[in-house]
Structure formats: C-alpha cells, structure tokens
Amino acid sequence: xxxxxxxxxGLLILAAVVYLIVSSTQASAEYFxxxxxxxxxxxxxxxQSLRLSGAVMGDTIKYDSATLTLTFDIAHVSGDNAEIxxxxxxxKVLSDAVNDPTRQHVSVVYIGPKPDLLRGEAQAILxxxxxxxxxxHADELLLKCPTKYKQAVPDQAEANK
Amino acid sequence: MIAEFGYGxxxxxxxxxxxxxxxxxxxxxxxxxSLVESSRRGMLLTFPLITIxxxxxxxxxxxxxxxxxxxxxxxxxxxxxxxxxxxxxGGQAGSLLFWSWLLxxxxxxxxxxxxDRDIEFLPWVVxxxxxxxxxxxxxxxxYENPFTRYWLVNGNVEPHMFQPALATIFxxxxxxxxxxxxxxxxxxxxxxxxxxxxxxxxxxxxxxxAALITGRTDDRWIxxxxxxxxxxxxxxxxxxxxxxxxxxxxxxxGGYWGWxxxxxxxxxxxxxxxxxxxxxxxxxxxxxxxxxxxxxxxLTYALVIxxxxxxxxxxxxxxxxxxxxxxxxxxxxxxxxxxxxxxxLVIYRWPQLRGETEMKSxxxxxxxxxxxxxxxxxxxxICFWGVMFPLVSELFTGQKVTVGPPFYExxxxxxxxxxxxxxxxxxxxxxxxxxxxxLGRAMWKSALIALVVTVILFITYTMNYIxxxxxxxxxxxxxxxxxxxWRGARARQRSQNENFFSALSRLMGRNRRRYGGYIIHISMMxxxxxxxxxxxxxxxxxxxxxxxxALDISGYTVKYRExxxxxxxxxxxNFTRATMDxxxxxxxxxxxxxRIDYYFDSQQNMTIPGNRSTFKDDxxxxxxxxxxxxAMGATFKIFVNPLVNWLxxxxxxxxxxxxxAAWPDRDPAEEISRRGISLxxxxxxxxx
Numbered sequence: 001x002x003x004x005x006x007x008x009x010g011l012l013i014l015a016a017v018v019y020l021i022v023s024s025t026q027a028s029a030e031y032f033x034x035x036x037x038x039x040x041x042x043x044x045x046x047x048q049s050l051r052l053s054g055a056v057m058g059d060t061i062k063y064d065s066a067t068l069t070l071t072f073d074i075a076h077v078s079g080d081n082a083e084i085x086x087x088x089x090x091x092k093v094l095s096d097a098v099n100d101p102t103r104q105h106v107s108v109v110y111i112g113p114k115p116d117l118l119r120g121e122a123q124a125i126l127x128x129x130x131x132x133x134x135x136x137h138a139d140e141l142l143l144k145c146p147t148k149y150k151q152a153v154p155d156q157a158e159a160n161k
Numbered sequence: 162m163i164a165e166f167g168y169g170x171x172x173x174x175x176x177x178x179x180x181x182x183x184x185x186x187x188x189x190x191x192x193x194x195s196l197v198e199s200s201r202r203g204m205l206l207t208f209p210l211i212t213i214x215x216x217x218x219x220x221x222x223x224x225x226x227x228x229x230x231x232x233x234x235x236x237x238x239x240x241x242x243x244x245x246x247x248x249x250x251g252g253q254a255g256s257l258l259f260w261s262w263l264l265x266x267x268x269x270x271x272x273x274x275x276x277d278r279d280i281e282f283l284p285w286v287v288x289x290x291x292x293x294x295x296x297x298x299x300x301x302x303x304y305e306n307p308f309t310r311y312w313l314v315n316g317n318v319e320p321h322m323f324q325p326a327l328a329t330i331f332x333x334x335x336x337x338x339x340x341x342x343x344x345x346x347x348x349x350x351x352x353x354x355x356x357x358x359x360x361x362x363x364x365x366x367x368x369x370x371a372a373l374i375t376g377r378t379d380d381r382w383i384x385x386x387x388x389x390x391x392x393x394x395x396x397x398x399x400x401x402x403x404x405x406x407x408x409x410x411x412x413x414x415g416g417y418w419g420w421x422x423x424x425x426x427x428x429x430x431x432x433x434x435x436x437x438x439x440x441x442x443x444x445x446x447x448x449x450x451x452x453x454x455x456x457x458x459x460l461t462y463a464l465v466i467x468x469x470x471x472x473x474x475x476x477x478x479x480x481x482x483x484x485x486x487x488x489x490x491x492x493x494x495x496x497x498x499x500x501x502x503x504x505x506l507v508i509y510r511w512p513q514l515r516g517e518t519e520m521k522s523x524x525x526x527x528x529x530x531x532x533x534x535x536x537x538x539x540x541x542x543i544c545f546w547g548v549m550f551p552l553v554s555e556l557f558t559g560q561k562v563t564v565g566p567p568f569y570e571x572x573x574x575x576x577x578x579x580x581x582x583x584x585x586x587x588x589x590x591x592x593x594x595x596x597x598x599x600l601g602r603a604m605w606k607s608a609l610i611a612l613v614v615t616v617i618l619f620i621t622y623t624m625n626y627i628x629x630x631x632x633x634x635x636x637x638x639x640x641x642x643x644x645x646x647w648r649g650a651r652a653r654q655r656s657q658n659e660n661f662f663s664a665l666s667r668l669m670g671r672n673r674r675r676y677g678g679y680i681i682h683i684s685m686m687x688x689x690x691x692x693x694x695x696x697x698x699x700x701x702x703x704x705x706x707x708x709x710x711a712l713d714i715s716g717y718t719v720k721y722r723e724x725x726x727x728x729x730x731x732x733x734x735n736f737t738r739a740t741m742d743x744x745x746x747x748x749x750x751x752x753x754x755x756r757i758d759y760y761f762d763s764q765q766n767m768t769i770p771g772n773r774s775t776f777k778d779d780x781x782x783x784x785x786x787x788x789x790x791x792a793m794g795a796t797f798k799i800f801v802n803p804l805v806n807w808l809x810x811x812x813x814x815x816x817x818x819x820x821x822a823a824w825p826d827r828d829p830a831e832e833i834s835r836r837g838i839s840l841x842x843x844x845x846x847x848x849x
Contacts, residue, residue, distance in 0.1 A: 005523060010535070017539040017576075021546055024572040025564055032551065032561030051563050065786040065796040066705045079561065112703070113413075113785035113798050116757075116766035127565060140565075 030127055035076035038130060039104050046130050053079060054106065055097035056143075058120020070110045074124050075103040090144075094121045106130075110138040117143035164229055167217030168308040168322060171258070174210035174265075175298040177203050181291040189284035197284045201272050204287045207294060208265040215262050218255065218307055222248055228332040230320045231255055231307040237338030237762050239733040244339060247349045251339045253488075254307035256352065260469065261297040263360040264290065271364050271389070279385065285371035286364075293363055293466075296495050304488050341760040341767045347407035351400055355427050358397025359465045362430065364389040365437075366462035369455055373506040378451065378513045383441045390441075391823035394434050398819070401427055402812040413768030413783045415701065415800040417808070420566040425544045426471035430464040432544070433457050436537035443527045446592060448517030450531065452507065455514065457534075459503040466496050471548070524595040529587040536580050543572045570696070574627075581634040581689065584682050585641045607644055611636035628697040635686045635693075642679045649676075669821075677822025684818055687811030694778075694804025703785070703798040715801040717780055718744040722752070724793045735759040739784045739795055743773060755784040755797065776810075778803040 030051040038045050038052060054074030061072040075097040078084055084093045097103055098121050108126060118124075118141075128138040181203035188196030218231070222245045227233045235248040235255065250256040268290035276283050301307065309320045312328040319325070342348070365386040372382035404424065405417035418424060437457040443450050470492035507514070520528055547564050554562040589603040615633040623629065650665035657664060669676040702714045706721040713719075720742040728735045738756040742749065753771030760767065771782040779802040787795035 002519070002521060002523075006520065006528075009523065009532075013532075013535050013539065017542060020539075020572040020575065021543055024543075024568045025546075025550065027571060028564050028568040029562050030565060032555075032563055063786065065788070065794075068703055068705075068785065068796060068798075113768075113783060113796075116413075116768055119764075 032079060034079045035074060035104050035106050037079075038106060038136075043132070046132050049127070049129060050136075051125065051127050052106065052136055052138075053077065053123060053125045055094040056118065056120055056122045056124050057098055057105065060107075061118060061120070063114050065114075068111055068113065070112070070114055070118075071107065072118070072124075073105045073107050074126075075100070075105050077123070090123065091121075094123055106134065106136050108136045108138055110141050112141075115141055115143055163217050163220055163226070164308040164310055165323075167214050167221070168302075168306065170210055170214040170217065171298065171308070172302055174207045174214065174261075175295065175302050177206050177210060178291045178294040178298055181207070182288055182295060185284040185288040185291065189288075197287075200284060200287050200291075204265075204272050204291060205269050207291075208262075208269040211258070211262045211265045211298075215249070215258060218258065219246055219249060221308075222246065225336070226332075227334070227336050228310045228330050229307075230309045230311060233311070233333055233336045235337070235339050237336040237733075239731070239762060240338060240344070244344055244349070248339050250352050250356070251343060252307075254301065254305040254309075256356075257297055257300050257305055258307055259353070260356055260360065261294060261301065263356055264294050264297065264363060267360055267364055268294065268367075271367075279381065281375045281377065282368060282371040282382070282385075285374045286367045289367035289370045290363060292499075300488055300491065304491070335762070338760070338762040341758070341763055341765050342411060345407060345411050347403055347410060351403040351407055354396050354400030354403055356400075358393050358395070358400055358434075359430065359469060361389055361393030361396060362434065362458075362461050362465050365393070366458050369458045370503060370506065373455065373503075373510050376510065376513060378510055380441075380444050380448075380451075383444060383454065387441070388823055388825070390434065390438060391819065394431075394438055395816070395819045395823060397427070397431050397434060399812075399816065401431060402809075402815075406809065406812075409805075410772075411767065411769065413770050415699070415770075415781055415783070415798075415802065416695070417805075420547070420569045422548050423471060425548050425569075426468040429541055429544055430461050430468055432537050432541045433461040433464060436534045437461060439530050440534050443530050447527050449520065449527060451514040451516060452511065453534070455507045456504075459500065459507070462503075463496050463500045466492065466499070470496065522594040522596070524590055524597065524600060526587060526590045526592045526595070529583055529590050533580065533583050533587065536576050536583070539576050540573050543569065543576075547572075578630065578634060581631075581638055581686075584685070585634065585637040588641060588645050588679065588682075604641065607640035608637060610640050623698070625697050628693055631689065631693045631697075635689050638686050639683055642682050645679060646676070673824065674822050677818050680818030680821060681815055684811045684814035687807045687814060689811075691805045691808025691811065694807070695802055698803040699800060701798065701800045703796070705794055705796045707794045712797065712799060714799050715778070716746055717799075717801065718747075719753075719780070719782060719797070719799055720744070721795060721797070724787055724795055733761045735761070737784070737787065739771075739787075739797070741771060741782055741797075743780065753780070753782055755782045757784055774806050776804075776806050779805050 028049075030049045032051045032053075033041075033045070035052070035054045038050070052074070055077050057073040057075055061070075063070050077093055077097045078087070084090055087093050087096070108124070110126075110128075123144040125142040125144070126136060126138040127140040127142075128136055130136050181200045184196050184200035184203060187193070188198075188200055221229050221232050222236055223242055225232070225236070225238060227236075231252055231254050235251040236245045240248070248255070250259045268287075271290075272283070272287060306322055309322050311318050311331040311333070312321050312325055313331045314325050314328045318331050319328075321328075324330075365382075368382040368386045372378055401424075404427070408414075408419070409417040437454065440450050440454055440457060444454050470489065520531070522528060547568055551561050551563045554560060585607070586600060586604065589600055591599070611633050614636040615629055618632050619629055646665065646669075649668045650661055653659065653668050654661050654664040657667075659667070700715055702712055704712050706712065708721060708723060711718050711720040722740040722742050724737065724739045726735065726737040736756055736758055738754050741753045741755070743751055743753055750773070753773055755771035756769050758767040758769060759765070768783055771784075773780040779800075781800040781802055783798045783800075785796040785798050787793065
C-alpha cells in the first residue's frame with residue numbers, strides 16, 4: 001500500500017518534469033543556422049527563433065548611439081567545429097570568411113549597447129529572428145574572438161632580436 | 162632550463178602516481194601492508210613534486226619567460242606580479258596542473274590522518290585519488306604541456322617541448338596578456354574556489370568506492386567524509402556566487418547569471434552535492450537510501466570531471482570556453498569509464514546496500530528528504546537536457562537546436578518553488594511518521610504570518626502574483642526556521658535553567674550541523690529575495706545624453722555631468738569615465754562613475770558599471786558609447802535592479818552558516834569516540 005503510494009508519487013514527479021522539459025523546450029527552442037542555411041531556407045526561416053553564427057565584417061559595423069542601433073554584416077562560416085579545425089582553426093576560418101568575396105552575407109540589426117568584443121573577424125553568435133527583407137534582428141549577441149584566448153604562434157616580428 | 166626541469170618533475174610525479182595505483186591495488190589484493198604503505202607514501206610524494214613543478218611554472222610566469230608558449234599566451238609585461246601568478250590557472254594547460262596540485266594536496270591531507278580501524282579503506286582511497294591524478298597529470302604531460310617552448314625551425318616558429326634538430330629558442334618581445342575581463346580580483350579567486358569544490362568531492366567519492374570494494378557498506382564512509390563534503394559544497398557554492406558577483410561588477414549586462422553552459426557545468430555538481438548533503442542524513446539516522454547515496458556521490462564525481470571538461474573542451478559555445486583541444490574525447494572516455502566501473506560496483510554490492518527500515522509515511526522527514534532529493538535531481542535533469550540538447554538534436558534530426566535562458570527559467574521555477582515549500586515543511590516533520598494534522602499544528606502560525614506579509618506586499622509593493630507566491634514561500638521558510646530556533650532555545654532554557662541567549666548558543670553549538678543548516682536555509686531565502694527582485698522587477702532605460710541632460714527611471718533621475726578620458730601607460734589602459742549626478746524624487750544622492758577601460762595589449766574594452774546599492778534596489782549605470790567631437794555627448798544604459806543586494810547579503814550569511822556547520826569540534830578525539838558509541842546519544846532526534 002505504502003509502496004504503491006511512493007511509486008505513484010515518483011511517477012507524478014517524473015511526469016511533471018517531463019512536461020516541464022517538453023513544454024519549455026518547445027517554447028524556447030532556437031534553431032542553430034549558418035548564413036548559407038538561412039539563405040537556402042529563404043522565406044521559410046522568416047519568423048522562426050534562430051541562433052545564427054557568422055564572421056563579423058569589420059567595415060560594415062555602424063553604431064548610432066542616439067538610438068543605440070547597431071548594424072553590421074556577417075559572412076558565412078561553417079557551424080561544424082571539426083570542419084573549422086580541419087580548415088585551420090577558428091581564427092583562420094573567420095579571417096578567410098571575411099576576406100572571401102564569394103561568401104554569402106546577412107545584415108544584422110541589434111538595439112542596445114555596443115559589445116566590447118565586436119570587431120572585424122570576430123565570431124558573432126546571434127539570437128533572434130529574420131524579417132521578410134532578409135535582415136536579422138538580434139535580441140542577443142555573443143561574440144568570440146579566438147585570438148583573445150589562444151594565438152597559435154607569435155609572429156616573428158615580435159621576436160626579441 | 163627551468164622549463165625542462167618543471168616538465169621533468171611533472172613527468173616524475175605522473176610516474177609516482179602510476180606507481181601508487183599499482184602498489185595500492187597489488188598491496189590490497191595480496192594483503193601486503195608494506196606495499197599499501199608504500200603506495201600511501203607515493204601518494205604523499207606527489208604533492209611536493211607537483212608543488213615544485215608548479216613553482217617552476219610560476220617562476221616562468223613571473224619572470225616574463227615568453228619563450229614558453231603558456232607564459233606567452235596568458236601574461237604580458239604590463240601585468241602586475243600577482244596577476245602573473247594567478248595566470249597559472251588563466252589557461253588550459255596551467256589549470257590542469259592546478260587541478261592536479263589541489264588533488265595531490267587533498268589526497269595527501271586525507272592519507273596523512275590516522276587510519277586505525279579504517280585501514281582497509283586506505284589502499285582503495287589511495288587508488289581512486291591516484292587514478293584521478295594519473296588522468297590529470299597525463300593530460301599535462303602528454304597533451305597540454307604548460308612548459309612547451311617556441312623554437313625557430315627553418316625560419317618557422319614552432320612549439321616543442323624539446324629542442325628540435327638545428328633549432329634555436331625563440332623569445333617573443335611581449336606576451337599576449339591575460340584577457341582583461343579576467344584581470345579582476347573576483348575572477349582571480351573564482352576559478353580556484355570552483356576547483357577547490359570540484360577537487361574536494363573526489364575525497365568522498367574515493368571513500369565511497371573504498372566502501373563498495375571492501376564491502377564495508379555501512380555509513381562509516383559517510384561519517385569519515387562528512388566534513389569533506391561540507392567543505393566541498395562550501396567552495397563550490399562560494400565559487401558560483403563569486404562568479405555571479407564578478408559578472409555583475411564587470412561584464413556590464415546588468416545581470417549575474419546567464420544560464421551559460423559553463424555556468425551550468427559548475428551548477429550541476431552543486432545540485433547533486435546538495436542532494437547528497439541532505440540524503441546522507443537519512444542514511445545516518447534511519448539506515449535508508451544507501452544505494453541512492455552511492456549513486457549521488459558517483460554522479461557528483463562524474464559531473465565534476467564532466468564540468469572540468471565542459472569548461473575546457475570548447476564542445477559548447479560559451480563565453481567561458483577556451484580553444485578547441487584534443488583532450489575532449491579523453492575526458493569523455495575517463496568520465497564514461499569511471500562512471501561505468503562505479504555503477505557496476507554499486508550493482509555488485511546491491512544486496513548489502515539494502516535499507517534497514519522501510520519508509521512508512523509520506524510526510525515523515527525521510528520521505529520529505531527523499532522528495533527534496535528528487536526535486537534536486539529534476540533540476541539536474543533539466544540542466545543536463547538543456548546543455549546536451551543541441552548535441553542530441555543534431556544527432557537525431559541533423560538540425561542543431563539550442564535552448565536559451567527562458568527554457569531554464571520556465572522549467573526550473575516551479576521546482577525551485579517546490580524546494581522552498583519543502584524547506585518550510587521538512588524541519589517540522591518527524592522521523593518515521595508525520596501526518597497532515599501534526600504538520601499543520603506546527604506550521605499554521607508561521608503560515609499565517611507569511612500570509613499577512615504577502616498581503617501587505619500585495620497592497621504596498623506588487624500585484625505580480627508569481628512574485629507574491631515567491632514572497633509567501635520565502636516568508637514561510639524564514640518564519641518556520643526562526644520558530645525552530647525559538648522553540649529549541651525555549652525548551653533548553655526551561656530544562657537547563659539558562660537565560661535565553663546562552664540557551665540558544667549552547668543549543669546551536671551542540672547541534673552544529675542542524676542549526677548551521679537552518680542558517681543556510683535562511684540565507685537561501687535572502688538570496689531568493691534578490692533573485693526574485695531581479696527576475697520580476699528589473700527595469701531599464703537607455704539614451705544618448707548631452708552634458709546636463711538627464712534620464713528618469715523608477716523615481717531616480719540620472720544627470721550626465723561630464724566625461725573624462727586618460728591613458729595610464731604603466732598599466733597599458735585607457736580609462737574613459739563619466740560622472741553622473743543621482744537624484745531620487747528630487748533629492749541629491751551623490752555621484753556615480755560608469756567607465757570603459759580599454760586595454761592596449763589585447764585591444765579590448767571592459768565595461769565597468771557605476772552602481773549604487775541599497776537594500777531596496779540597485780541603480781546600475783553602464784557607459785555605452787561617447788562622442789569626443791560633439792560636446793562629449795554620451796550614451797548610457799541604466800538598470801534598476803530591485804532587491805538584488807539581498808542576494809549578496811544572503812551569500813555572506815550562507816558562508817557563516819556553512820562554516821558554522823563544518824567547523825571542527827573542540828576535541829576531535831572525543832568526537833570520534835562519541836560517534837563510535839551511538840548516534841542518538843550525541844544528536845538529539847528532531848524536535849517533534
């Protein structure tokens with residue numbers, strides 16, 4: 001009798017947790033995409049919660065501090081870590097992406113303070129939605145500068161000679 | 162020279178640790194006391210050895226030996242000496258060595274004690290610690306060597322440990338420098354705190370494994386490591402809070418916790434550790450949940466290693482992540498291997514771990530503790546799901562899908578509410594058997610006062626019903642807990658004829674763990690006030706101001722007065738600092754100085770908010786941007802963070818509570834003998 005009660009209680013908790021996980025996942029899932037994937041999806045991607053990553057094009061960064069509107073373009077980079085490693089590491093992949101005119105680009109709009117790490121050849125990881133004009137409206141902006149953490153090998157020019 | 166020496170010593174300590182593993186296992190199976198003693202000495206030897214290796218690394222760091230790749234990566238000439246020392250754990254290779262050093266220190270501390278009648282545990286404790294040490298030192302020796310140097314080989318710069326043929330050493334002029342975001346006192350102690358917590362959990366795990374292997378599956382291992390798990394929990398908790406405080410002070414986004422995968426990686430062992438802290442009490446008092454405690458300690462250990470791996474592997478995108486590295490798969494292999502071996506042991510000993518009694522009542526204290534455990538596990542499952550979801554979804558659908566902070570907030574909030582309710586009920590329930598009636602009788606006064614508080618808040622402060630539920634639960638827990646102090650002290654006052662305060666202090670002194678735990682409960686509620694304030698009532702505004710202009714927010718008026726910008730060449734930093742006049746309802750309160758520091762060596766900004774903290778709210782101003790040309794106009798983002806200060810006050814009280822609970826008793830020998838006799842004699846059962 002007691003045992004059944006405990007088992008029932010346990011099942012109830014389990015069901016509640018499963019419900020919380022499933023419903024919250026549905027409510028807040030964001031699709032990871034690369035620039036190429038967004039372009040390929042076209043109108044289908046409009047309005048979906050997306051997490052988009054790409055390389056920041058340094059000369060497109062504009063900031064209007066009156067309205068706190070930040071705009072910049074990002075170039076396609078692979079979303080696969082292994083592939084990035086194979087192509088020579090994140091720093092190189094980002095640099096290649098920015099300097100390769102054949103890459104596809106997406107324009108990004110973000111309202112808010114300009115992040116400290118924003119600069120050319122940074123990796124931007126953006127959360128937000130695409131509008132029908134193909135402009136990405138980011139709610140959240142995460143930046144990674146691979147050089148900040150690990151510069152593979154110092155330049156010889158730095159040498160003490 | 163120093164680099165080779167440091168590497169050599171690291172290699173020797175690796176070999177000594179390997180020897181300890183072999184000697185411990187062989188000695189234990191052959192019942193050879195001298196071999197076991199030899200393995201113990203090996204274990205003890207690793208600590209001075211790794212200390213010397215670490216000393217060499219610190220020497221290289223402090224003296225600008227940029228020919229060493231690790232030194233080049235994490236230091237620069239302009240850094241002060243204390244930052245050069247702490248750069249030890251500022252990068253991957255160094256932090257693995259740091260981990261090993263802490264583990265060697267703790268393992269030595271535990272093997273140095275008198276073992277007497279626990280001598281059968283010794284070889285296995287040494288074995289588990291040494292295996293872990295072998296793993297971490299192996300990483301350092303073979304994969305992430307902090308002593309690697311740069312060499313000029315045929316005109317190219319290459320990192321190698323030893324001199325390649327015809328190569329000359331290459332010394333860069335200056336190092337990369339530590340990421341400026343990490344050059345903050347909070348960040349200097351936050352990683353070691355977390356690591357202290359992580360590493361301390363190896364010890365209870367080692368004893369648990371020793372208990373399983375030897376078949377001494379009573380609660381001896383729990384008693385022996387009780388203090389270790391408390392200290393581990395202290396450091397882990399403190400590390401988490403420090404990380405939050407650092408984010409609040411330095412990152413300039415107005416928050417302290419972002420459900421970043423790496424934060425969660427440190428949070429997950431905390432969850433199992435907290436569950437463990439509670440459920441061991443049931444085993445000690447009622448002889449139940451033995452399987453469960455084993456599983457919890459195994460999970461905690463696995464999550465500790467997993468957490469170190471998450472922060473180090475770059476498998477997840479995170480602001481904390483270091484570069485990708487080959488050590489990821491090795492970590493996964495180690496976690497899987499130890500997890501499988503440990504679980505296999507639990508299954509092997511399953512019959513011996515049966516409970517001594519059955520759980521009878523759904524409302525008994527043990528049942529409520531079990532429920533508490535299940536809720537902590539639920540939060541763990543949610544966190545684990547959130548962290549792994551991108552990988553899982555990619556595996557099954559090919560589409561990488563991620564979940565953000567709203568997922569965690571939504572999914573965990575009801576469970577945290579449930580945990581708070583339990584905190585209010587469980588201290589009042591009795592071991593063995595409780596009913597709704599007995600609980601209601603013990604609780605109704607506190608519940609009534611909490612309800613009155615909630616109604617007052619409804620009238621004067623907020624109509625947000627979720628926040629009101631939160632405040633009700635907070636008030637309930639605080640009053641129930643305060644009533645427990647009151648009741649205990651009164652009872653003692655009557656029976657011992659003491660005055661109230663000496664009765665209270667003696668009562669608490671005799672039941673450190675219990676009343677320390679209550680202090681922690683209250684501190685958690687203070688922290689909950691801060692979290693609730695941030696989640697429910699945070700407001701913000703932003704705008705570009707000309708000099709003399711003002712912004713209004715929540716009764717505050719923030720007036721932009723002036724902006725100054727100057728270089729500090731010694732530190733290699735440019736400071737830009739705004740001066741703001743603060744008024745509240747027209748009354749002048751003082752000035753705040755949000756600023757931006759620009760680091761020349763790493764070309765990076767650091768945004769330092771101007772913050773005015775009171776118990777009612779924080780006014781938190783961020784300097785976003787400025788225009789040197791147009792009359793020094795500047796842009797600000799301003800947050801009002803209600804009640805957040807309670808989070809920090811709560812953290813301090815939390816420290817007090819846990820130190821109170823974990824502080825060694827006056828006479829340890831006496832305590833051990835008392836423990837040996839009987840539990841009920843030293844720890845009066847719950848007031849019921």
